Amino acid sequence: MSIRLDEFEDCAIATSARQWRARLAAGDVVLGLWVVSSSPTVAEILGASGADWIIIDTEHAPNTLPGVVAQLRSLTASPTFVVVRASSKDPLLLGQLLDAGAAGLMVPMVESRADAEAVVSATRYPPRGRRGVGGGFARATRWTHVADYLPEAEASFSLIIQIESLRAVEALEEILNVDGIDGVFIGPADLAASLGHLGQPRHPDVQAAVERAITIAVGRGAAVGVNAFGFDDAIRYRDAGAQLLAVGADVTLLGSGSAGLLARFGRSPAPDPIEHPPAEDSE
Template sequence: MPAPINSFKKALADGKTLFGCWMGLSDRYPAEVMGNAGFDWLVIDAEHSPNDLRTIRDQLMILDHSDSHPVVRVPIGETWIIKQVLDAGAQTILVPMVESADQARQLVRAVRYPPTGDRGVGYSLARASQFGTTENYGPTADAQICLLVQVENRKGLAALDEILEIEGIDGVFVGPADLAADLGHLEDMFHPDVQKTIMDTLAKISAAGKPAGILTTNETMINDSLKAGARFVAVALDIDMLLQTARKTAAKWKNNTV
């Protein structure tokens, strides 16, 4: 039995458009709730949420029983954390702040076994291979790993053409908040210059034959992104949904005069 098929990677290769949700609550219980909500993919965020290897592993275990594919955003594109997350069972990795083609090439090596990569061959100890019980895991694992890189500042934009030519980059994600900040419009991703840059970047990624991704909860921006060519779009955040619903409920009853 080889490494399991990466349903997210296959769906993108088949030309499908996938809708996802960002998860920052960092616990298996809300992850189980989100896994039953119907999203195509869910991001376990370790960059801006208090996830560590154990909480990532626990959420991956829960989402094994879900139709929603887990994407793990590592805090930084370092080989050591990528190999740990892969061994924990992640098949799709999202790496923030990719700023050069050289960095992107090293990330490709980080998710592959030798001789074409630097991933440590220790899968007899790893959940990814069911602790060595998945026959032929090593020779088949690389093909099922999906590497997504984030372009979210001017350096990344300058390197985008080269990054798009790299074999092994399975998708490019545009980070709108960081991009807006780097363009001089912190907290204003809807500035016309920022929006134009975002849509032009999504269109360029799509035209190069790579799946393009983005996160936004704004309906107009979601539709504009889809028109520009975005193929994996996160349309919600678990923390935001919880907070907004809680606020509305609290305000409704605190302002009740009956």
Template structure:
């Protein structure tokens, strides 16, 4: 029976009438992915760069999120042809490649996600979930329509080359990473420093001028709203592991560090 794949996140961004909001899944857990997928967010980003994820765990998270109406993206650990081929063959329709600093890198990455003659992606869709084992009609010839490739600008060199990177054909959009940008600018740990924020907003304007959607990572709510007001088309506003970490710390603060009942006030068992 012929199957139809979901629209890509690139398509969703082109149709959106507002800023879209997403969250990271950094735990490697399919359960966490499903909880996040059912939250009402517009998209999820499953991380392979800084999270304990391999192909099998990413596949499990794709399955867990597949029943919910949101886009799912996977950040690969590096812009390598074999990695990108394997992740796309899992059925991932939206990929993110970190640490892209030149247009040449972006061109190479775009080629990795397309079949010849336009790219270098190896053909194996009959054996893979990407084309649903040949159940998606004409997948090989139309694969580029089923995949959105996003890159991250995270260095001063990348900032200097933003306009050229954004102009690369086959790149659907760009995510700014303020944490690594801050480190590259000598301001490590200061992702909301005015110089970092200003650089990100300048990049927004250049990306928009190229006709591409700009996104940003911003876990601070005030920063996220400010970036949205300044032209971000999509903002990543949290992560499963951060939500658990801060939530569990609040429980400890509420019940251990500031208990409502002291041991002296507890009733005796005698």
């Protein structure tokens, strides 16, 4: 039995790309959580947490494509919006993630207008882009049961690009001129590295660059977000105009939660089995 894309989305519990775009256009601040454990069970737990969006990471997490599909399936009963962060800008990879049914796609290290145009092209079918057509093999089409997926594909997902270097911040005005991008997401850790402050995302130079990027995006009416695991950081970014806030990750929540619980009983964190010399103060 065939079904139209809008009918399929109306039957789903998970937030659709259309609903997500409407929230961003309305100026809603959306709180997100990363899944980097590669665990469908953990993804399902976070999906029930009340988070507005869940980001499944494939750049720094040991995720394979079948693992991503398992996590997407585990989140189908959650009302959250699900984004998959790709490991690279590789067009074949981006097409695979869309075919797997990712409603949201986050692409790292976009540093120029040319990069942004290439990403948009990789995620659109011809004649607008160069995404390969494999509808009959794709979970996104529910194996052709979503009859109008191909003509409606562009409406079925949301594209977010990452701004993670000084070069990207300096090119942000031009990047925002590219049609087909729903939001930009700033990565303070990589931005810190590009500014010569590796491991220091709260360095004043890094924070100034983050705030500059937010100001540029807000001035252009673009949805902008940032990784903000510290509560005070998240509030400051929100007040500056950031909408897409990623405020935690499964592994950090598990680590801090378990350590905090045991600390109430007087237990100290387990010692590092490998002795490291004290790091030099780089501040």
